[in-house]
Amino acid sequence: MIATISKALPGFFAASDTPAASGASVISGRRDASTAGTAAESAHSAVLYTDGVCVSYGDHQALRDTSLAFDKGSITALIGPSGCGKSTYLRCLNLMNREIPGCTIEGEIYYRGSNINTPDVDLYELRRSIGMVFQQPNPFPKTIYENIAFAPRCHGERDRSVLDQLIEESLRGAALWDEVKDKLHKSALALSGGQQQRLCIARALALKPDVILLDEPCSALDPISTLAIEELMHGIAEGRAIIIVTHNMEQATRVSDRTAFFYMGEMIETGETTQIFNAPKSERLNDYLSGRFS
Ligand SMILES: Nc1ncnc2c1ncn2[C@@H]1O[C@H](COP(=O)(O)OP(=O)(O)OP(=O)(O)O)[C@@H](O)[C@H]1O
Numbered sequence: 562m563i564a565t566i567s568k569a570l571p572g573f574f575a576a577s578d579t580p581a582a583s584g585a586s587v588i589s590g591r592r593d594a595s596t597a598g599t600a601a602e603s604a605h606s607a608v609l610y611t612d613g614v615c616v617s618y619g620d621h622q623a624l625r626d627t628s629l630a631f632d633k634g635s636i637t638a639l640i641g642p643s644g645c646g647k648s649t650y651l652r653c654l655n656l657m658n659r660e661i662p663g664c665t666i667e668g669e670i671y672y673r674g675s676n677i678n679t680p681d682v683d684l685y686e687l688r689r690s691i692g693m694v695f696q697q698p699n700p701f702p703k704t705i706y707e708n709i710a711f712a713p714r715c716h717g718e719r720d721r722s723v724l725d726q727l728i729e730e731s732l733r734g735a736a737l738w739d740e741v742k743d744k745l746h747k748s749a750l751a752l753s754g755g756q757q758q759r760l761c762i763a764r765a766l767a768l769k770p771d772v773i774l775l776d777e778p779c780s781a782l783d784p785i786s787t788l789a790i791e792e793l794m795h796g797i798a799e800g801r802a803i804i805i806v807t808h809n810m811e812q813a814t815r816v817s818d819r820t821a822f823f824y825m826g827e828m829i830e831t832g833e834t835t836q837i838f839n840a841p842k843s844e845r846l847n848d849y850l851s852g853r854f855s
Contacts, residue, residue: 606630606632607630607631607632607671607802608631608632608633608672608673608771608772608801608802609630609631609654609670609671609672609691609771609772609802610628610629610630610631610670610671611627611628611629611630611650611653611654611668611669611670611671612628612668612669612670612671613626613627613628613667613668613669614626614627614628614650614653614666614667614668614669614670614678615627615666615667615668616646616649616650616653616658616664616665616666616667617664617665618661618663618664619663622826623646623649623826624646624649624650624653624826624827625826625827626668626827627646627650627668627827627828628828629650629821629828629831631772631802631804632802633771633800633801633802634798634799634800634801634802635798635802635803635818635819636794636795636798636803636804636805636816636817636818636819637802637803637804637805637817637818637819637820637821638805638806638807638812638813638816638817638819638820638821638834639651639804639805639806639807639820639821639823640807640808640810640813640820640821640822640823640849641822641823641824641829641849642824642849642854642855643808643855645823645824645825645826645827646823646825646826646827647806647823648776648777648806650823650828651693651774651776651804651806652774652776653666653670653678654670654691654772654774654804655687655688655691655692655693655772655774656670656677656678656682656684656687657688657693659684666678672687672690672691672771672772673771689712689716689768689770690768690770690771690772691770691771691772691773691774692765692766692768692770692772692773692774693765693773693774693775693776694758694761694762694765694773694774694775694776694778695761695776695778696776696777696778696780696781697781698754698757698758698760698761698781699761700749700750700752700757700760700761700764701749702748702749702750703748703749704745704746704747704748704749705732705741705744705745705746705747705748705749705752705760706728706745706746708749708760708763708764709727709728709731709732709760709763709764709767710724710727710728710767711764712764712767712768713727713767713768716768727767728745728763728767729742730766731763731764731766731767732760732763734762734763734766734793734796734797735759735760735762735763735766735793735797736759736789736792736793736796737756737759737760737763740756741756741760753786754781754782754783754786755782755783755785755786755787755789755790756786758778758779758781758782758786758790759789759790759793762778762790762793762797766797770801771801771802772801772802772803772804773797773801773802773803773804774804774805775803775804775805775806776806777806777807777808778790778805779791779807779809779812780808780809787812791812791815791816794816795816805817810838810850813834813838814834814835814838817834818833818834819831819832819833819834820832820833820834820837820838822837822841822843822845822846822849824845824846824849829843829845829846830842830843830845830846838850
């Protein structure tokens, strides 16, 4: 397994190759004197990391100097009050912000060791490797089967038996197979909201991404559907990095092993989720967790 991953990522270490990474991911903090060493170590083991990322919408700076790293096998929660830059940061990671007129992204974003924040990056290929699931389930108005087959076909997969297998694997990965295996050729729009969101996760899985970005994936769902999504998170994190924006602190503690706290466009504190919630170091994070502001 280790050999396979290392081979797939030449010049890069898999999370499981590094002595420091025993299960939980390594993630860097802000690049000040106390975390500089950690940042350098983290970058070497990460499949994706950012170095000094700043984002502006026109002349409004929404995110400042953000450096974080994400390992395969890790789930990182991005938390913080509304408008502090969590989604802006998430959207940088596969350059979705480039679709927003007037938005500029500065700094470096390394995926598999190369800076992707360059004008000539292949966005189509990038978003195949770094998939995204949005707040509102957004299935295509097509059948369940076609929802998942669409992107692999666009990427050249035409073999029906390969597609059939991919669809089953992806639906199983998203814990949806048993519920839909007898209606694969029915409209995806007839599924419940929670099922639609799991279909969107299956759709992302079908491209076998290294990273999945989830922007408040449960905010439109009922508690049972939310639990279903949370339960499948650890399964989908196997062999890839998961980064989730959430306003639900219980959800962050249930699903993530790393957490990063954002406040007013800055990443203030990051660490293991247990440390962040049980022993926050910064006063702002402590105030946020105590409900002094939301
Ligand atoms: N498309 C956009 N155009 C202009 N400004 C934007 C855009 N998206 C976000 N912003 C601004 O950037 C800042 C950060 O917003 P962002 O959505 O990243 O915060 P957030 O922490 O994800 O908030 P929430 O938790 O409410 O979703 C805010 O001031 C917001 O108004």
